[in-house]
Amino acid sequence: MEAVGGGNYTVTPSLNPNRALPAVPGKADVTRWELALKKELFRWMADPQSPFDALKKQLRGHSFPEPTGTSEVTETSEVTESTSTTNDDAPRTGAKTRGPLVSSRSVFSLVTDLRAHGSLPAILFNYDRKLCEVIANYIMRPLVQAENKYRATNTAWIRKLAEFEKWKAIQQSARTKQQQQARVRMVRAEEGLGKADLEREAARVETSKWESFDPHAPLPPFSFADTTKAAKGEVDGLIRSLDSAFVRPWLVKALYRGVGVHHSGMNRQYRQV
Numbered sequence: 001m002e003a004v005g006g007g008n009y010t011v012t013p014s015l016n017p018n019r020a021l022p023a024v025p026g027k028a029d030v031t032r033w034e035l036a037l038k039k040e041l042f043r044w045m046a047d048p049q050s051p052f053d054a055l056k057k058q059l060r061g062h063s064f065p066e067p068t069g070t071s072e073v074t075e076t077s078e079v080t081e082s083t084s085t086t087n088d089d090a091p092r093t094g095a096k097t098r099g100p101l102v103s104s105r106s107v108f109s110l111v112t113d114l115r116a117h118g119s120l121p122a123i124l125f126n127y128d129r130k131l132c133e134v135i136a137n138y139i140m141r142p143l144v145q146a147e148n149k150y151r152a153t154n155t156a157w158i159r160k161l162a163e164f165e166k167w168k169a170i171q172q173s174a175r176t177k178q179q180q181q182a183r184v185r186m187v188r189a190e191e192g193l194g195k196a197d198l199e200r201e202a203a204r205v206e207t208s209k210w211e212s213f214d215p216h217a218p219l220p221p222f223s224f225a226d227t228t229k230a231a232k233g234e235v236d237g238l239i240r241s242l243d244s245a246f247v248r249p250w251l252v253k254a255l256y257r258g259v260g261v262h263h264s265g266m267n268r269q270y271r272q273v
Helices: 027-045 052-060 104-116 129-153 155-173 177-190 195-203 232-240 249-256 268-272
Strands: none
Touching (some): 027 052, 104 129, 232 249
């Protein structure tokens, strides 16, 4: 901590293990030292201006590198007791929240570290139902903000989107793919081709890569969803089955990024999904 501290974040010398612990430390000595160290570290975690990120990176070292994609994600947006989310349907923290509010930096860092170590899925537990939703929003917000920035500035994505729009324009002015295939079969049938020939001809028709492209779907680097566990179509079908009249939109959007909230006050259908 001393290596990345300084200014208002200078670590008290009493936390130096050479001073805090006796020559032969016992369990009680180590426990007291750890409590004092955690108290100081929590102060850093709750302060967006602290060098906590630099400390975390230093401790991670080369053994546990940053997971792919998270370098695009920033954690500068802190939520405090006096602030609320920008979405009207998203949870609000409220001024009457008791106890220390969970830092968005610490929660998001925890989840990204778990993903880097292959330790997802994970459950974050809180006794307060409302805070369960607030914590989920803490995880969602940096992902959405970083993805929006990526979509607006990344040249490869902008070029890909332009190609997709060009393909859509061509499709709109042409016949549908099914009509084109039917016409080919009819022409080949008139030429006297047999059933086997028609099947081989149909197999040659290529499917465009844009057929399944959804420009609005969450991009993998900005999502905690594990797409290897279930087919995308199956997952999308389950999420689309939710009755939007009883499930708030931001909760549905979070599911697409692998983030869910589960407590007894939630809609039953949503909990089942």
